Amino acid sequence: MAVKREILFGNDYFEGFRPANVVDYKSRILENFEWVKRSYAEKNPQYKQPIGYSIIVNPTSKQIFAYQRPMDEGYDEKRLRGRWSWGIGGHIEKLDIKSCENPIHASVVRELKEEIGIEARNPDLNLGYINNDTDEVGRVHFGLLYIVETTKVIEPKNPEIKNGELKTIEELEEICRSSESTVEEWSKISFDPLKLYLKRVDK
Numbered sequence: 573m574a575v576k577r578e579i580l581f582g583n584d585y586f587e588g589f590r591p592a593n594v595v596d597y598k599s600r601i602l603e604n605f606e607w608v609k610r611s612y613a614e615k616n617p618q619y620k621q622p623i624g625y626s627i628i629v630n631p632t633s634k635q636i637f638a639y640q641r642p643m644d645e646g647y648d649e650k651r652l653r654g655r656w657s658w659g660i661g662g663h664i665e666k667l668d669i670k671s672c673e674n675p676i677h678a679s680v681v682r683e684l685k686e687e688i689g690i691e692a693r694n695p696d697l698n699l700g701y702i703n704n705d706t707d708e709v710g711r712v713h714f715g716l717l718y719i720v721e722t723t724k725v726i727e728p729k730n731p732e733i734k735n736g737e738l739k740t741i742e743e744l745e746e747i748c749r750s751s752e753s754t755v756e757e758w759s760k761i762s763f764d765p766l767k768l769y770l771k772r773v774d775k
Contacts, residue, residue, distance in 0.1 A: 573601075573605045573606075573607065573608075573621065573622055573663065573664035573665070573668075573675065574605065574606055574607075574608040574613045574619040574620065574621045574622075575600070575601050575604050575605045575606065575619065575620055575622065575714075576604070576606075576618060576619060576620075577617065577618055577619065577620050578618075579600065579604045580597060580600055580601065580604070580620050580714065582600075584597075585703075586701075586703055587703060587704065587705060587706070588702075588703070588704070588761055589700055589701070589702055589717070589761050589762070589764070589765055590700050590701045590703075591699070591700040591765075592698045592699060592700045592701070594700075595701075597701050597714070597716075598676065598698065598716060601622050601676065601714075602674065602675075602676070605622070606619075607666060608621075610663065613712060614712055615712070616712065617705075617711045617712055619712065620712065620713065620714040621663060621664075621712060621713050621714065622664060622676065622713075622714050622715075622716060623661045623662065623663065623664070623713050623714065623715050623716070624661050624662075624664070624676050624677070624679050624680035624683065624716050624718055625659040625660075625661040625702060625715040625716060625717050625718065625758055625762070626659065626660045626661060626680055626683070626684060626692070626718040626719075626720045627658050627659055627660075627717070627718070627719055627720070627762060627766055628658075628660065628684075628688070628690075628720050628721075628722060628726065629719055629720070629721050629722075629766075629769075629770070630721070630722065630723055630738060631721045631723065631773065632723055633738065634740070634741070634770055634773075634774070635738035635739060635740055636658050636738065636739055636740075636741065636744060636766065637658065637660075637688070637726055637736055637737070637738055637739075638656060638657065638658040638736060638737070638738075638739045638743075638744060638747070639656070639657060639658075639728070639732075639733040639734075639735055639736030639737075640654065640655070640656050640657075640735060641654060641655050641656075641657060641732055641733075641756075654754060655754045655755060655756040656747050656753055656754065656755045656756065656759065657755070657756045657758075657759045658739075658744060658759050658762070658766075659715075659717075659756075659758055659759055659762060660683055660684060660687050660688065660733075661680075661683060661715070662679065662682075662683045663679075664676060664678075664679040665679070667682075668682060676716060680692055680718055680720075684720060686729065686730070687728065687729060687730045687733060688726050688727065688728055688729065688730075688733070688736075689726075689727050689729055690720075690722050690724055690726065692718075692720045697718060697719045697720070697721075698716055698717065698718055699717045699718070699719060699762075699765050699766075699769060700717050700765060701714065701715060701716060701717065702714070702715030702716075702717055702758050702761050702762065703715070704757045704758065704761060706757075707757055709756075709757070710757055710758070715758055715761075715762075717762055717765060719766075719769055726738070741766070741767055741770055744763065744766075745763070748760065748763060
């Protein structure tokens, strides 16, 4: 799934994070998307590929699932090798439109089931949107930031996230600040909205 950049943004371009209640980019995507070959879309910044980017939170312990991507050369996505992340997401495929009226939500549910074996109960909990045109990966992708709450044991199925574990927001902050760690840009951008979300649920 992809949408032309000029249609997605119109006069509402932003860089970084934008809350969901400011502009309804989700509706723009659902009303204007196209099916484009991934090999073409990955090299064409005139298109944005929407990605449901889900952060997994244990609502009882207030911990967040985080993982470090593999550093070895066998890991296909060279641009993300060794980087820390607390987001689960993937491209929206044609199969997603067959299983749900909202293919974005269907993609979120599918990715979570495939990657960590959990059913997403509340994919509507969309905090907002991520746009990062400053790096090669972000230039052709557009994030819809979701919080998915679960108290179930998380068992990573994908080798990419096999070393993932629950961490506190303070531990994530330490990773962000550490000179020895590299965090993927979308996780950096999502940190403040995540922190604000946790403060709200604590009240």
